[in-house]
Amino acid sequence: MFNWNRVIKKFIPKLLKKFYHFALAKLAAFVYGYPSRKLIVVGITGTGGKSSTVYLLARLLEAAGWKVGATSTVFFKIGEWEKLNDKKMTMLGRFQTQKMLRQMVRTGCKAAIIETTSQGIEQFRHLDIDYNTVVLTNLYPEHIEAHGGFENYKRAKGKLFATHPKTSIVNADDANAEYFLNFPAENKIKFNLADLRDLKLDEQGIYFVWNNARFDLPLLGKFNAYNALCVLTIAKSLGLSIEEIQKAAPAMQNIPGRLEFIDEGQLFKIIVDYAYEPKAMAGLYETIKMIPHQKVIHVLGSTGGGRDKARRPILGQIVGKQADYAIITNEDPYDENPQEIIDQVTKGALLAGKKKGENLWRILDRREAIGKAISLAVAGDLILITGKGAEQAICVANEKKIPWDDRRVARELLKNNMSEEKSKYPIGSFVDLFTNEKGNRRLRAHCVLQADGAVICTGDTDVLTALDRGVSVLIDNEPRYYQPKDGAKFLLAMSAHFSNSYLFASEITQP
Incomplete structure (x- = not known):
């Protein structure tokens, strides 16, 4: 198939390319009737956390009763319809973006959340999208070769903030925060990690107090504490009460392909x-x-x-x-x-x-x-x-x-x-469980894989009772129990669980 984009990249001078992209953006908005004017549009930009912020914000607003649309590296969403992004392109082309915005309007969406990239901005893909709110997650060197240096990269991001949005929201912990806060906006909002009181991070999630409300979120890592704070700040700026945000916050979880x-x-x-x-x-x-x-x-x-x-x-x-x-x-x-x-x-x-x-x-x-x-x-x-x-x-x-x-x-x-x-462990494969006290080995249980795929154990009654309840192995931060009916998995779990302790198990032995 003939590819006009490759011809344009190869033969058209840089200045004409800019005009080409500019003209396409103008035409696309006109053809689809400037749909963003009928939506609350939130533009998320930055280096890290953009896609996660889009996803989490969409989930929170939806749980709060809003009908939303979204475009990001992770997924596309128009009301109830959504699918994973299969385009290998974060910010879609001008006609695709405007078409999706019009579909959001027709579906009755109240808000559109758009992950807005520096390269998309340089190609005017953000042009004639009426951003109500623009957000900076953070900024550090990335795509430097494409932009010809960090300052050019920063300026490209800045063009989103130059669209005269109603609200600009900036991560105040970022070294470049002031640059973005200097752009005009009716409301300028800063957030930083100090906004979260009693912040705790562990293998189960993140926990904190924000605006005197308690939040327990199943998201891992400090970077997700920033993403969550960014989302809560945006939601508050859009008019949601703290009570509404707290009630909807449990929907902020399970980001595809992110941890x-x-x-x-x-x-x-x-x-x-x-x-x-x-x-x-x-x-x-x-x-x-x-x-x-x-x-x-x-x-x-x-x-x-x-x-x-x-x-x-x-x-x-x-x-x-x-x-x-x-x-x-x-x-x-x-x-x-x-x-x-x-x-x-x-x-x-x-x-x-x-x-x-x-x-x-x-x-x-x-x-x-x-x-x-x-x-x-x-x-x-x-x-x-x-x-x-x-x-x-x-x-x-x-x-x-x-x-x-x-x-x-x-x-x-x-x-x-x-x-x-x-298939590696034939019928009759077994694990022996011993105690090791003062150098004396004593066989406590003999567990054998049967023809029906289960395991039968013989030995001391107290040990057999415990084995019937299951053997635990730590998986995804929680103990998972395998029982004799689980067959080879149970034998493997025995070998992994009982090691270097008072009770220890042999490796699986084939007959």
Whole structure:
């Protein structure tokens, strides 16, 4: 198919490109009847946290009774209809955006929440969208090569604040806050982490008091404390009472592809996260310190298409230092050679002390890389799969997109692995449970896998009673209990649970 965009990028001078994008934006708004004028439009920009803020705000407003629309890296939403973003584009083209805004109006939406990117702004995709509220989550170096420097990047973000919104909301903890607060707005609102009293972060979530109201949210990490505070501040600015916000706040959870746990009953943890640049990666590692785990096995890559090449070895170095095992793989190469990208990330991991074939692997096929991580994991380990989150495609050469979802692939591989695990242990496989007191081993239970897939244990009555109640293994921060009816999983759980203690279990032994 003939691609006008590639021709425009290649042959049209920069000034004419700007006019082309400007004219398209004007035409799109005219064709669809300037729909944003009939909506409360909230524009979210920044470097980190944009997509999460859009998602959480949409959930909170919806729980408060508002009908909302949203566009972001994570998803598209028009009232009750929504789907994951499968475009590999955060801010849609001018005609697509205006069309969606008109659909929001026709569906009866009260508000539209738009993740507004610096590159989208440079292409006038925000033009003739009447932003009621504009928000800055934070700002730090990113997309620097595309913009030609941090100051250009900051100025691009600033153009959103130059649209004369009714309200501007800025993270006052950010070093660049004053720059954005200097743009004109009827209401200027600042938020900072000090607004949250009695802030507590743990492996279950974040807890704080804001405006004398208590909030307990199942979101992990300091960065999500900022995201939640940003959302609450926006909601208050839109006229919701503190009581309404507090009542709706429990809806703020389960962001697809953002610290998302993948659970198929395995004895180790898997987290899929979008972190693709150094600051987000460092934040992820800070967060997982709160999650009980043994080894960390990290699957990562880096995007192509000329995007911020300098960060590739930095990502490798972070993971090389923090993870026990690093598996470097393909991500979104676009027109670049994917193996060269992998090699550039690998350089950083090698500098951090990793050794190829020992605790560092380069695997071009992303599915194979995730499978390798699963094969390395044992009970209590933590696998991180980063860079894509809930994205629905891998972008390769000639603007082709291969359908993909890290979460789906991880689930498929887990199910296959667990089926293989079951077949690995034939009928008659067993685990013996001993006590070890003053050097004397005493057999307390003998547990054998039966033909029906369950386990039968014989031995001391008190031990058998306890085993019938189940054996716990810590999964996703909570004890999960496996019972004899769970077969090989129960035997594996026994081996993992009873180790280096008064009671200890053998490994699974085949007949």
